[in-house]
Amino acid sequence: MSRLFEQHKATLEAALAAAASRAYWSAYPEVPSGKSYGETAKDEGAAAFKAMLGQRFALDQPGSGAWAGAEESPYGFPLGITYPQATVAQLVAAAEAAQAAWASASIEARVGACLEILHRLNRRSFEIANAVMHTTGQGFAMAFQAGGPHAQDRGLEATAYAYAEMKRVPARARWEKPQGKGDPLRLDKDFAILPRGVALVIGVSTFPTWNGYPGLFASLATGNAVIVKPHPGAVLPLALTVRVAREVLKEQGFDPNLVLLAADVPAAPLTKELVTHPAIGIVDYTGGPAFAGWLAENARGKQLYVEGAGINTVVIDGTADFKGMCQNLAFSLSLYSGQMCTAPQNLFVPRQGIETDEGRKSFDDVARAIAGAVEKLLADPERAAGILGAVQSPATLARVAEAAKLPGVLLAPRPAPVAGFERARTSTPVVVAADARDAALFEREWFGPIAFVVATDSTAQSLALAAGCARRMGAITAAAYATDPAVLAAAETAFRAAGVPLSENLTGGIYVNQSAAFSDFHVTGANPAGNACLTDTAFVAGRFRVVAVRRPAA
């Protein structure tokens, strides 16, 4: 039995219990406090980040000897970090060489190493938070939570699922078939786990760790070597992760090339060559639908897990807490400048208005109240900067500018200055009033802080538009506000059929864009927003195979 496995066994067991009950649980403290992480951790994390700027990021892995990197902080400065470059052939050869011994190790040895990697990543959450903040543009608090402990929880969840699934196959069995009065037929059978890999994890620019860890740990735990290909704009958080993983693997006597960094730059992308290499058996991808489509065409015969994007909707039929609803939605539209794959885009409201605890509200009342709540939420510059963070990609700012020119703008976007970062790329949300007839406008993805409040003939039409769009274009979340149980039931039926998880009447401190490890299944895989779910059994079961040997029993 592995020492690391024993050491982290209680965490694993708690994770398994939480995944089974889907009740609240978290392994890693989400508050960036000195009490949990040590009083010096915050400063040390910031210092460690600063010390990496402008330097080579050393990783003792096979490569070409060249160094490259082109990350720019959305807060307005180049990171200046370069990463060791390698050819696809070098990476694949190193991964294949490392894989056999890892695959033959015990399940406990592999899972124990994964748990230790997660533990060490947790201790470095402040350093990772700085790296996430200055690649994705997230505000620090979110970069810490989502990029640190919440991402680690998702990695732990995947590790736990992988462990449970592998342990369902016994290592050996005696098979004894009765033969009437004669001796039974007796066979001894040994069952071994065979990795499917080499695995490839393709990182996303907005949530490199949160979306990258599930595939990384699920593949690694099941015996695969993993090549991590970060988005060229968000390399550092995954580079740190690879470094920690390699350290632990090496200490445990394994080949550190079980986890390799494939850091490319936009001018010389590696992804397509990696995906189509015959040695790659598993591909995890988080990102936009265009490349997801390319993968579906080109990753044939490989195990492909896609977390994509979609158009998320809110259906408003009525509420017993009008102010709470508007505040809740304002936060969901503002958080990380709408750059979450779970953020709502289209809010459907009947044109004849809705009933609320404040009496009947017309469509215009509702639309203006939501826009007003966004404005109020972001009135204080310091709070606004913390919630909004910065905008990861210039293309998103361009989209905001495009939306701001549409007719029906209820709330115009403006920059949201961040103290200490004068050149940060920022924007408050743009909120646009639209009509159900404008489907061509709002039934496309407007990624970023862009929302449409859409007037419909009825809530029935709202649901039909929302669910229909989800089925055709994909959706990751949906929300409904209603006081009539029949309307809620209709919403549940419509969104269930479209494969979209539904949040009802959120008015307090929970938001439609939040997805909790061990409890919320993130992306159903049941509409075009993705084919994989974080985390269900299907996410891990295809990453390994079982091979048996049988022989007559002695």
Add this chain to the structure above:
Amino acid sequence: MSRLFEQHKATLEAALAAAASRAYWSAYPEVPSGKSYGETAKDEGAAAFKAMLGQRFALDQPGSGAWAGAEESPYGFPLGITYPQATVAQLVAAAEAAQAAWASASIEARVGACLEILHRLNRRSFEIANAVMHTTGQGFAMAFQAGGPHAQDRGLEATAYAYAEMKRVPARARWEKPQGKGDPLRLDKDFAILPRGVALVIGVSTFPTWNGYPGLFASLATGNAVIVKPHPGAVLPLALTVRVAREVLKEQGFDPNLVLLAADVPAAPLTKELVTHPAIGIVDYTGGPAFAGWLAENARGKQLYVEGAGINTVVIDGTADFKGMCQNLAFSLSLYSGQMCTAPQNLFVPRQGIETDEGRKSFDDVARAIAGAVEKLLADPERAAGILGAVQSPATLARVAEAAKLPGVLLAPRPAPVAGFERARTSTPVVVAADARDAALFEREWFGPIAFVVATDSTAQSLALAAGCARRMGAITAAAYATDPAVLAAAETAFRAAGVPLSENLTGGIYVNQSAAFSDFHVTGANPAGNACLTDTAFVAGRFRVVAVRRPAA
């Protein structure tokens, strides 16, 4: 709780226990005896089969009103049965209309119905045995066992896996997140199973029920409507299955169109149109690699489970029971005229010979002894007919004739008359001596009673050839004979890396081509012989999705 579920719960629980332990277990008696099935069952089954010949096979399902069918018994007569015809649009519309209520039923209601269908199929095993015999060409004993109880066991196994997997997701959860000194955040969450379907099961001509039931029951249990598209040469066994399923579903108040027959004829095939219909979400296919390749190209975005074919090998290095080895191999080569996807094709023997309990045997000794064992096994015509059965496809007989013209024939094929069926299409095996240099010859699939005994430089070369061929062309089984533990270890390593289950030193009443439900994983999915395994979790986990609703707790 469903009455049928309660009724069959003990069977389900025993199945789950067996699948977990991988020890011997079977739900359905494999011996076609009056004691198990009733003294009149055999005659009634034969009579029921005869009564269907030349008739329309009534199924009260939507269709075009036309009838067609072109089955010919490999034993030499046309069945003359016609089946109701339907367009793809009619089938899909009926399946989609049936699916919603089925998906909303309880897991127990769905699984209970599946268990009852299996139970009723079991009671009709003699009728199904006749149908299997006269479509596949299997001898009666095998048609009964493999087409009846063993197929039902595989269907039960898939149902049990589906049940276990669905039950891992709780129906509801209370999520309660502490907020320091404040009230915790509380959400109630409901989780629902969402079918992936409509599901399509594409049947094979040689084992229509054994290979068809896993996909059929896995998809049906997880909430999908299923369209069963039999091979046009082996419709009747699956038509009977569909009829039984529809009866049970209708009795339970469900729409019988949850299970539909898509019986086409070679002149007007439906398969490609079915596969590419957007409503089809799951495809199960058993059959040759050419169509498997078409599926990989054209079933994009669908859940595809392929049980294909490969080139199975035997590596002979030595034995402590020379006679037992030769007899065991002779049976494996002869059973159902080599038309099992698990039958060996290439037997590798070092050209310098092997050590045995009968002393050193030269390559020629070994090759001639195996050929001689086949000859002896099939010397008695009645026994030969029972073991060999008939040849399903004329193309297989043509292949035997081609092999018989090769240099190095050790045992020439001959017809194997079946009493009462003068026009049966039959052949004993052809055994050909070859050399490792002839890879172009033996590294192609010679489906049917065709085997090569290949002289190699060493057992190391034998293993390299066998494993290399498995990696490139696929393999479903492998066997090794050796007394040296180091040789067995080398064989285990080589075949494990190639994803092929290995049987060692089989000399008694167990054969390399036998695969037992609940214990043997059939097809690993780890080489080109298929991407799916009967049955592991990956075979069921992708057939459904989980969709949640969450709301603030009251």
